Amino acid sequence: MERPAWAPPGIDISVPSVSRMYDFYLGGSHNFEVDREAARKAMEFLPGLPKIMQANRAFMRRAVRYAADNDVTQFLDIGSGIPTFGNVHEVARAADPAARVVYVDHDPVAVAHSRAVLDGVDGTGVVAADLRRPADILHSAEVRELLDFDRPVALLLIAVLHFLEDADRPYEAVAELLDALAPGSLLVLTHASYEGIPVDAERASGTVDVYRSTRSPLVMRTAEEIGRFFEGVETVEPGLVPMPHWRPDSPAEEEDPYAFSGYAGVGRKA
Amino acid sequence: MKVPSQPSGSAGETDGPEDRLRRFVTIWGRAIFPVTATSLTRAEFEGHLLPLARLLCDALLARPFDTAPAQRAGAGLVDAHCTDPDALGRSLGVVDSYLVLYCGRDDGLGGEDLRARCARLQHAMATGYAQALRERTRAEQESIARSALAARSAAEIALHATESRFRAVFDGAAIGIGIADLDGRVLEVNNTLTRMFGGVEGHVRGSNISEWVHPEDGPHVWRLYDELVRGEREQYRVEKPYYRGDGTVLWTNLTVSLLRDAEGEPQYQLALMEDVTERRLLHLRLRYEATHDALTGLPNRTLFFERLEKAVTAGPNGEKGRFGLCYLDLDGFKAINDSLGHSVGDRLLVEVADRLQSCATGPGEMVARLGGDEFVALTTRTDGERDVAGLADRILAALSGPIGIDGRELTVRGSLGVVEGPAGERTPAEVLRSADITMYRAKSAGGNRFELADPEADARAITRHGLTTALPTALERGEFFIEYQPLVHLDDGSVHGAEALVRWSHPQHGVLGPDRFIPLAEDTGLIVPLGRWVLQEAVRQARSWQLENPRTGGAGPLRVNVNLSPTQLHHPRLVADTVDVLERAGLDPGALCLEVTESALIGADEDLLKPLRQLAEMGVDIALDDFGTGYSNLANLRRLPVSVLKLDRSFTRGMQQHPVDPVDLKIVEGIVSLAHSLELAVTVEGVETAAQAARLREIGCDTAQGWYYARPGAPDRIHSLVLADAV
Numbered sequence: 001m002e003r004p005a006w007a008p009p010g011i012d013i014s015v016p017s018v019s020r021m022y023d024f025y026l027g028g029s030h031n032f033e034v035d036r037e038a039a040r041k042a043m044e045f046l047p048g049l050p051k052i053m054q055a056n057r058a059f060m061r062r063a064v065r066y067a068a069d070n071d072v073t074q075f076l077d078i079g080s081g082i083p084t085f086g087n088v089h090e091v092a093r094a095a096d097p098a099a100r101v102v103y104v105d106h107d108p109v110a111v112a113h114s115r116a117v118l119d120g121v122d123g124t125g126v127v128a129a130d131l132r133r134p135a136d137i138l139h140s141a142e143v144r145e146l147l148d149f150d151r152p153v154a155l156l157l158i159a160v161l162h163f164l165e166d167a168d169r170p171y172e173a174v175a176e177l178l179d180a181l182a183p184g185s186l187l188v189l190t191h192a193s194y195e196g197i198p199v200d201a202e203r204a205s206g207t208v209d210v211y212r213s214t215r216s217p218l219v220m221r222t223a224e225e226i227g228r229f230f231e232g233v234e235t236v237e238p239g240l241v242p243m244p245h246w247r248p249d250s251p252a253e254e255e256d257p258y259a260f261s262g263y264a265g266v267g268r269k270a
Numbered sequence: 271m272k273v274p275s276q277p278s279g280s281a282g283e284t285d286g287p288e289d290r291l292r293r294f295v296t297i298w299g300r301a302i303f304p305v306t307a308t309s310l311t312r313a314e315f316e317g318h319l320l321p322l323a324r325l326l327c328d329a330l331l332a333r334p335f336d337t338a339p340a341q342r343a344g345a346g347l348v349d350a351h352c353t354d355p356d357a358l359g360r361s362l363g364v365v366d367s368y369l370v371l372y373c374g375r376d377d378g379l380g381g382e383d384l385r386a387r388c389a390r391l392q393h394a395m396a397t398g399y400a401q402a403l404r405e406r407t408r409a410e411q412e413s414i415a416r417s418a419l420a421a422r423s424a425a426e427i428a429l430h431a432t433e434s435r436f437r438a439v440f441d442g443a444a445i446g447i448g449i450a451d452l453d454g455r456v457l458e459v460n461n462t463l464t465r466m467f468g469g470v471e472g473h474v475r476g477s478n479i480s481e482w483v484h485p486e487d488g489p490h491v492w493r494l495y496d497e498l499v500r501g502e503r504e505q506y507r508v509e510k511p512y513y514r515g516d517g518t519v520l521w522t523n524l525t526v527s528l529l530r531d532a533e534g535e536p537q538y539q540l541a542l543m544e545d546v547t548e549r550r551l552l553h554l555r556l557r558y559e560a561t562h563d564a565l566t567g568l569p570n571r572t573l574f575f576e577r578l579e580k581a582v583t584a585g586p587n588g589e590k591g592r593f594g595l596c597y598l599d600l601d602g603f604k605a606i607n608d609s610l611g612h613s614v615g616d617r618l619l620v621e622v623a624d625r626l627q628s629c630a631t632g633p634g635e636m637v638a639r640l641g642g643d644e645f646v647a648l649t650t651r652t653d654g655e656r657d658v659a660g661l662a663d664r665i666l667a668a669l670s671g672p673i674g675i676d677g678r679e680l681t682v683r684g685s686l687g688v689v690e691g692p693a694g695e696r697t698p699a700e701v702l703r704s705a706d707i708t709m710y711r712a713k714s715a716g717g718n719r720f721e722l723a724d725p726e727a728d729a730r731a732i733t734r735h736g737l738t739t740a741l742p743t744a745l746e747r748g749e750f751f752i753e754y755q756p757l758v759h760l761d762d763g764s765v766h767g768a769e770a771l772v773r774w775s776h777p778q779h780g781v782l783g784p785d786r787f788i789p790l791a792e793d794t795g796l797i798v799p800l801g802r803w804v805l806q807e808a809v810r811q812a813r814s815w816q817l818e819n820p821r822t823g824g825a826g827p828l829r830v831n832v833n834l835s836p837t838q839l840h841h842p843r844l845v846a847d848t849v850d851v852l853e854r855a856g857l858d859p860g861a862l863c864l865e866v867t868e869s870a871l872i873g874a875d876e877d878l879l880k881p882l883r884q885l886a887e888m889g890v891d892i893a894l895d896d897f898g899t900g901y902s903n904l905a906n907l908r909r910l911p912v913s914v915l916k917l918d919r920s921f922t923r924g925m926q927q928h929p930v931d932p933v934d935l936k937i938v939e940g941i942v943s944l945a946h947s948l949e950l951a952v953t954v955e956g957v958e959t960a961a962q963a964a965r966l967r968e969i970g971c972d973t974a975q976g977w978y979y980a981r982p983g984a985p986d987r988i989h990s991l992v993l994a995d996a997v
Binding site: 013020025026027028029030031032050053054057058060061082085086108109110111112113115116249250254256 | 307413416418
């Protein structure tokens, strides 16, 4: 049975959490043994997982700067996870001190931690909501208070859409969110894919199996499938590409081979 | 690690201490960047390393020598998010190999000294790094644990709120809520449910659901229950009665759902009960009222049709029972009502109802009142006509005893139509119609009897019935029209006038002749308005002929013959209506001839003849139609106000033969002679040949009609015939 909207999810730290695993990959200690165990198991199949996460973070950083350079200084970061160094608001505010950022996650621990970290940081807010219910996000007090929907917003979906199964209607969710945003808004996303992973798909699927034990199974999609998220918006140069190829700061040859796993792209709403 | 080649030259412009420091940073950054998770670019990352390198460099040369800055450099690595211990190992390797090389200056310290210092700085750096990493790990562990705790307490608060809300819903719900385990033990009930069961909580909580059997439980109720507790069903919904503590019955709409635990194992059953006792009672009462006759208390038409529907429908597996139906209509009930009043009539009906009910008391039998004095007895306990005939006999017998009302002994008789047959062949409406028709047969056979249904009699009656019911609307819709058959003077063949013959253009059956519907119109009384319409039309038509052909001389104006039925003859407004019609049309009475059948005038007394006499005195011709078919009381002719005899076509038929039947000839001669002596004109019908016409002319008949001259047709045909005459 589906959980009613008003009933909070149980806090079960005996189940691995993808946001705490992500923190582990990034060298943080905001995690528990169960998270580390799952992450280590996933790394048995893909030892370069941390490099994939790092590439995600680096892309996000470049994309946030791109947004700020294009006068988009409102950010809606869905699937923000455990705050770690190089957060969106840090990057955004380095470019424009007036930038506003709303972080959204459905993991109650990630939300509680975000609230603790962002306590007293003006212009930022945290929402406990699920990407599967875009209306909950759009109508939340924090979003209404902090974001001006008459002006463009950068919608960040970094490493989150691949946790939505097709039955969760991810395309409809993205469309519904974009629909609420003003022209000129940006869709910034990265997505896991078997394409580009420097090991064979069979081996990579071991990682997928590990994620099955979390509450957020991993759904690999092809470039074509990921491209469909940009329906209705225009992708900006260089389109949907492996993460290190998106407007790089440094030569791609310096990158770890794992960094090319999955895709990144930015679209602009006309 | 390999030592890069010694930088060329010494203390050149491009090789100052700052440049050397930057080169050291570049080497350091390249060594540890791959083991960091930073999202910074290499250049940005090196920007973080530069102050650390400066600390190390300064400490290497400082006097007095102090290792504390190296500790801070180690901690700085952690601050730059180099949390992978490999970053320390690689950093120490870089310091060991390059610090002295890039930062050492020959200002008093010997190479040995520098190497010793560098070693000690590495120790301090490792210490600083380890301390910082330990602090950071502790802090992060603590903060995530605190967040988990915060999230959990938020969830608990929410859960508590949820539970409070649930409790409020549970306690305040208008429906009864109960939770039981899978063995049926009731664990928890809300106040509403307790109240529904009579207010004693102990009666409900702690008892077992299996004790709550009620005799009126449908067979499926407990089957559904078993399926649910076995986990084969998630939910069911039934209407179920319970005994309350005081023995009264509680009726509920019951919804039971299976509650499973997190692993999906069945755990509890949740019952939601709505008290529908009142509603049910009301429903039953309304249902009773809707299905019973208020006067007699018998089932009414509605309930009867429900049962009849069931009785005449084959079972779900095609099994065919039989059914029997007795349709009773009291004889002469209207007279009782009219003479003794409705109150007596009603009491009579109540007594009849009681007697009827005593005749059909078994299961599968029912008596119902359809309305007025019509009752039915329906039975499914029959093996054939004999059984239902027996029931009809019992009914007649039950009615035979006199009924005492207000000291008056009333005798009741009834006519019964009996239908018996197998289910699955006829619709309820067909069965009831058959019973109705059959009842009328019993009634027309004199009443106080029953008749058995007969398909052929039904078929006849059904057509008759259909036409009868269609008659009134047919007049409204203008489905009748009139054809005219010319009447011709036999002596010169000129057109004398025409007989108006009414036709019915029936939407289904086509054009019907008067023999098909005039008797029905007679029975229903519709003959009066229909007859008046025919008279109006014919008179109007005659007048319009006259206006179109103002004939003068011997032929005189065109005339029209219109038939009068017996009922019209008796109608009190016959004379007034006729005068009115003539005056409105402006037709001379002498141009109208009313035809009356001989049989209608048999035994006619002066009262009946008076209107005819009045009409005759006004100048209207009265013709005696179909003369020779009835009793043909010649003596009677004298006192009738008749001016024309119409000889029936049976006489002329005899003259079609060759040779002509001499006896027929003599008779016609005699009648014509007699008529003429009484100053009656003679018209013959059915003239079909020239020979017939010649012979009738010889005999002395005055006028004739028949196919020889013209068939009945539209009014303009008469017009053209008249024109032909004139030529």
